[in-house]
Amino acid sequence: MKKTLILLLLLAPLWSCQGQTEKQEGPYTFKSGDRNGTGKWYMGREIAFVMGYQGMGWLERPEREKEENVSALLANMEIGPNDDIADIGAGSGYHVFRMAPLASQGTVYGVDIQNEMLAAMEYRKEALEASNVNLVKSTEKTANLPANSVDKVLIVDVYHEFSFPVEMMASIYQAMRPDAKLYLIEYRGEDPTVPIKETHKMTEAQAVKEMEAAGFKLVENIDNLPWQHCMVFAKAN
Template sequence: MKPRFISTRIPVLIGLLFLCACNGQTKNSAGDYVYKQGDPNGIGKWYMGREIAHVMGFQGMNWLERPEREEEENTAILLKNMNIKPTDIIADIGAGSGYHVFKMAPMTKRGTIYAVDIQDEMLEALRAKREARNIENIKIIKGSEKSVNLPVNSVDKVLMVDVYHEFNYPKEMIASIKNALKPKGKLFLIEYRGEDRTVPIKELHKMTEAQAVKEMKAAGLTLQRNDANLPWQHCMVFSKE
């Protein structure tokens, strides 16, 4: 009788284990994040209905510094949108090799630019450029996947260019950024327009305004405006107020 009892339940147990394994692959969640298969350009991790994209590594540094970037992104207009003042303290999160950092530094001669990145190779490139150009108002900060590692209420403006969609922990990162912003600080979120299929960028490396607003609102940030004067990107301005 004992062998027959065990044998009748083995298929049931196997079925239950298979069901649990399948659910783990498609619906397993840890707090605010869901893990499931998705786009090949994504990491299989989802936040508020959006799959997080793979990080562009330091190997793409030359692409960040490409000559046609100004024409494609119109950085000069972006910097005008930021209304940068000589005394501003600005953090460029995901600064990479410093494409925007070294444009903003001369505009903030009595202020500071924090160049924040998590990749050592990017940080080394930033240091080399800073030394070669003898610029004193750039501070290089190594961030982590969950923190920008900046002091509380320390920055007037935060700039994130085509990087937020790659954060492994967007909720924690935005909380850290909000913590670093001064009470009336502004977050400039620059992302390729997800609503526009003509923008020649992979879908997971774009964001819609609606998705960005949803995620920022959850963090306690309010959209003040979205400057529609860049060729391919949103220029969304969020406030702590």
Template sequence: MRRLLLLLIFFFLSFSCHSQNDNDNQAYSFKAGDRFGTGKWYMDREIAHVMGYQGINWLERPEREKEENTNRLLKNMNIQGDDVIADIGAGSGYHVFKMAPKAKEVYAVDIQAEMLQAIQDKKEELGVLNIQLVKGSERSVNLPENKIDKVLMVDVYHEFSYPIEMIASIKDALKPQGEIYLIEYRAEDKTVPIKELHKMSEAQAVKEMNAAGFKLKENIDNLPWQHCMVFIME
């Protein structure tokens, strides 16, 4: 009896894993690509590796404001005092701490505990009360449903291992009139000094977001190196 039970458990686990892999393979493919890439593809785009917490100094580099014009980005977002905002892939909290004084509440979402700890340390140092830390996963942002007015994703979407599942979870978290601000280095501009794997074209972003049930409201073309694409639910 015990042997039969173990065989049944093994069969169930094997079937579950096989079914999950089958579902993944319907949307994602695996092949050689960029030597710095993951080898995992979605809609003809190779997914990039997640930047580790070891790169936190690069996120906080002094020249970042000049290169990315974060202040202009925040103006593009038109943050209101009653806005609830989620920064997905918040990293060290570079944008989080700039948005917090303008918004009602900011959710800082990241999959790396070290990044969240850096935000927590700074939050305590500055005495900021309206920042909520959330440990996300590869498949979910782990946010409350129908809670978020605006989602900010800065140079992170192209690193999602499961973009379909992640955008679906973001969609659940957004209010009906919510907006996604998708910020990605412009693949169309060869002068932008970023590896091609970490860039994205407007056409590619629109294709993927359309598949997830979002449409492009506008692409605000006023940042030095990045697209500022605003998506809303269709």
């Protein structure tokens, strides 16, 4: 009897998994997928886990400029001195504090959901005396930016981790001015040589499909970054 009970306890998780069915909650589907994914899907794409603050060192790695050509990305954005810019999922502020001197008369919003990332940016802001940098604590569903407040939005290797992409993109749309541009940077899902886990990549086709659902249109995909798409979107209406 004891052996039978032990066997039943061992098999219970297997039976539970076999009995699970696909679950739909609004625009999101819950089902099994990649071991690096969350099991939550949107428009046929599995949402990836958020990279924790423990990965801050990777964000600040010395070889990042060579691997991602951040200088080219910033040139692509054509940042003017009066631009108001939001960096969504800004992390440790790698891009924030490179954009701040370029938008010297504007505001750069460093937006992140993790307190540890915000603390790192606050330390850097004080050290650099970057008075035009404003730090914003976001949530899973909102960027917490004022309406009609930004000319440019930068999202670098973060969108694929949004737990609620529909709600978050609606929030970002509302924060953008009518002629604002959204720069969506994602590792190229079409390229198997890009050394990044599949759940942390996106194809142009998938990105366009999701952005169109959020009310955006693709203006261009600037093809000058080593591993990433530099997709430029504008409001469709």
